[in-house]
Every structure is written in structure tokens, then in C-alpha cells.
Amino acid sequence: MSGETEQENVPGEEGRFETATLKLWQEVVGNLELASLEEDSFIVQLGTRAVPIRLAFGKGSPEGKQIRELLADCSPHRRIGLLRTDLDSAPILLRRIPD
Secondary structure, three states, X not given: OOOOOEEEEEEEOOEEEEEEEOXXXXXXXXXXXXXXXXXXXXXXXXXXXXXXXXXXXXXXXXXXXXXXXXXXXXXXXXXXXXXXXXXXXXOEEEEEOOO
16 A cells, blocks of 8 residues: 555454555555445455555445445456545546556
8 A cells, every 4th residue: 555544453354454544645456355335334355465454435425435336347356456536526546457
């Protein structure tokens, strides 16, 4: 992950994931492990080179709505990059990284 994030250890279903929050103009790159709705959040888990990352987006937030749409046609284990922006029309950008 480029830049610094706020992180804490949280037990995941398939091991331990670092919970992270993307800051503006920060990108995380990894393999998509899980995308699911949990209570009031949309959860994305990525396997990165450094440590598995867990991102939580508010289900009703602009980021949460957009990330669900972006990942709807993204296959599991696909290498992707997620970039947080300050753009109202695109708070999260998805980059599909070729194999």
C-alpha cells in the first residue's frame, strides 16, 4: 500500500487481516479475496504483498455504493488497485492490473 494508513489487527475468516482506512489519493494494490456486506458496511479484503488488508466502507456512503458497483463484475483473486479520491463523482477508482 502506498502511503500510511491507520491499521489494527482484526481476525478474519481466512486468517488475520489488517483493517485499514484509505486516505485521500492513497491506493492499495492486491488480489481481491472477499467482497461482502456485513451489517452497515461493505467489506473488501485484499491479499497484498506486505499483509492482507481489510477495508470497510459505509454501506450507504458514496464510497460504499461505488465500490459495490465497481467490484460487481470483478472476479475473485483478480489483482486490482483501489484509489481513494476527493472527487464527488468518483470517490473510489478501480484499476484492474493485468496478470
